[in-house]
Amino acid sequence: MHVTPIDPAHGKSLYEQVADRVQGLIAEGTLQPGDRLPSVRKLHEQLSVSISTVLEAYRVLEDRGLIQARPQSGYYVRHTALIEPEEPESSAPDTVDNSLAYQVMQAMRDPKVVQLGAAVPHTDLLPLATLNRLIGHVLRYKSAEAHADSVPPGSEALRHEVARRLMDAGCSVTPDQIVITNGAFEAVYLSLRAVTRPGDTVAIESPTYFDFFEAFELLHLNALELPANPQDGVSLTHLEQALQAQQITACLLVPNFSNPLGSCMSDAKKKQLAAMLARYEVPLIEDDVFGDLHFKGARPKAVKAFDRQDNILYCSSVSKTVSPGLRIGWAVARRYQSQVERFKWVINQTTAMTPQLALAAFLVNGGYDRHLRHLRRAYETQMTRMRRAIADYFPAETKVTRPRGGQVLWLQMPPEFNAVDLYQASLQRGISIAPGAIFSKTGSYRNCFRLNCSMPWSEQLEEAIKTLGYLCKKQLAEKMLREIEG
Ligand SMILES: Cc1ncc(COP(=O)(O)O)c(C=O)c1O
Known part of the structure; x- marks a missing residue:
């Protein structure tokens, strides 16, 4: 050597x-x-x-x-040395079944299925007892406030806590610049509605969170999918080309631990991105739902921390950290604040007050920081175990990401592989995965799939990974055999 x-x-x-x-x-x-x-x-x-x-x-x-x-x-x-994919190689484009993403989410409801498909936290890791106690407290002692009619932007106490927490992401925001929403998805939806018109094109990283495509469809928007890599996300070269060609009205990115690649942009790149978009006067909708889930060091900054021109709408929630069922998220819209508030009012008036008040109390003194430390450690350990099991049981050609935070792994198989077939075969054996095809509208990533790592390690989980590895090997062997015979 x-x-x-x-x-x-x-x-x-x-x-x-x-x-x-x-x-x-x-x-x-x-x-x-x-x-x-x-x-x-x-x-x-x-x-x-x-x-x-x-x-x-x-x-x-x-x-x-x-x-x-x-x-x-x-x-x-190792026999299967886990090499990270560079820019995810995709197989030949294929037609994408729009209902597939919804089917993957439906599998979540089945308690008999091993949940490796949806990127939701496992309830064993959530502070449920504390939250239940706080909800009880709100209903007992703040009953009038909890049941009263209310209007956006939402609970003052919660917005105050969110503003305080945003300092960790490098953002200096006041409570009156925040709108509480029903989760991050609604925050993204309202932000898109505020900065675009039907027919506009929005730049996104590819592959990306599949529900963004649903928002685009509802708002009659087009997506421009830009290449991204699992280390630091979207290609700024491609983004600048799109900006120069005046192709896009807005940009929607997940800069910290993107879904599904798990990429995290460096501060230098975030700064460059914020400056570039400001130069072209194209707003960024930043989705930071995974930002608190870094494994090492300080919390990564938001791109919003580098926003000098008030050009970034920041969206997040507690769905990945505290409880997806509370349905609490927020948008920091500033210059678009009044539009976001008005659209929120038109769509569903407001977000339920009881979860808002309980979450505010949790953020004040419920041990959020301690809980996050525990969750991050658990995710890091589970991801490491998952990668080891993949190395043990999957075909030698498997490539898998190595994120520094978040909760998902992205696997890439040889181009002839079909992850939709794997999805169906594994579901029959009681295991759900998220096939790569749902993360793009270009028909790419048919040979890729995403695994959720939020489940605490167990024999059942190890068996599930073993079964998936076996099904991958079987599919590749059958394809090779057909090629030899045909
Ligand atoms: C990038 C991203 N944004 C938003 C959401 C949805 O968040 P919420 O449940 O808070 O609406 C998800 C859920 O997986 C996600 O991955």
């Missing part, structure tokens, strides 16, 4: 540099599945780093699902 020395002045820690270096060798094929890695001592000498640095690097590579230790023998490249 040829090695260039590790640079101590590099921004990353030494062990991460060593891990990245070895990962590069696996990705380019210098180290093949089943190959033995250089011994810890040898790498320590070759790279002039300490033994503990090499050991830490090998531990990181194990976590990434790339290598495995064999007792008394050393470290080996």
Whole structure:
């Protein structure tokens, strides 16, 4: 193995540099599945780093699902070394069945199904007892407020807490700039309604959250799908080309732990994005539902933190962190505030007050930060276990993302693979997945699918991953056989 020395002045820690270096060798094929890695001592000498640095690097590579230790023998490249897809390769375009996304969501209702399809938090991980107590408290002591008629923008107490929390995302917002909505989806819908007219085109990253297409359909909007990669999201080069060609009226992105790729934009890219859109006077609708679910370090900033021209409508909710059933979200619309409030009023008048008041109390002193720490740790552990199980049971050609937050993994199989067929076969065995085709209208990603990692690890889950791996292998083997015979 040829090695260039590790640079101590590099921004990353030494062990991460060593891990990245070895990962590069696996990705380019210098180290093949089943190959033995250089011994810890040898790498320590070759790279002039300490033994503990090499050991830490090998531990990181194990976590990434790339290598495995064999007792008394050393470290080996896994049979299925989990390489991240670059820009997700798509298979040949196919027609997309509009009802498929809705079917995937319907499978959520079936308690017998192992829920790997919908990106919802598992109720075991939610602070249900505290929330129930707070709801009881609201109904007992704030009954008049809870039952009174109300109008947008929603509970003052809740907007105050949301504004306070937004400081963690780098945003300086006052409560009167916030509209409480029925979840983030409504916030996005109202924001789209405020900044577009029927027939307009909105730029989105591809693949993207499938319900955005439903909003576009209801509002008679066109989507311009821009390439994105699992590391830092949408291509700004492609976005600028669309802006130059005056193709788009607005942009709708999930910059922190996007769904389904799990990408997270760097601060530098967020700053560049905010400046670029301001230059062309094209508003951004930023959906930040996964922003609080980072695994390491500080919470990633919102693009809104770099908004100098009041050009960004920020949308989020507690559906991914506290409770999807409370149906509480918000939009920070500022210059579009009055339109968003008015549209909200026309559509459903207001959001139910009891959950708003209970959530406000939870954010004030219900232990939100402690809960988030627990949730983030659980998601990171579950995602690592899921990636390991994928490495153990899936075909060698499988590629899978390695997000630094959020709750979903995106898997890419060879181009001939059909994930809709996998969806149907796995549902028959009581497992739901989200097939890639629903995340785009271009007919791409037929060979991809998304897995939800919010379920606490269990034997049943391990069995489900094993079954999915078997079904993937079976489908690929049958396709190969047909090709040989035909
Ligand atoms: C990116 C994104 N935005 C919005 C939503 C919907 O959020 P809510 O349930 O708060 O409406 C989801 C749900 O999966 C999502 O992934």
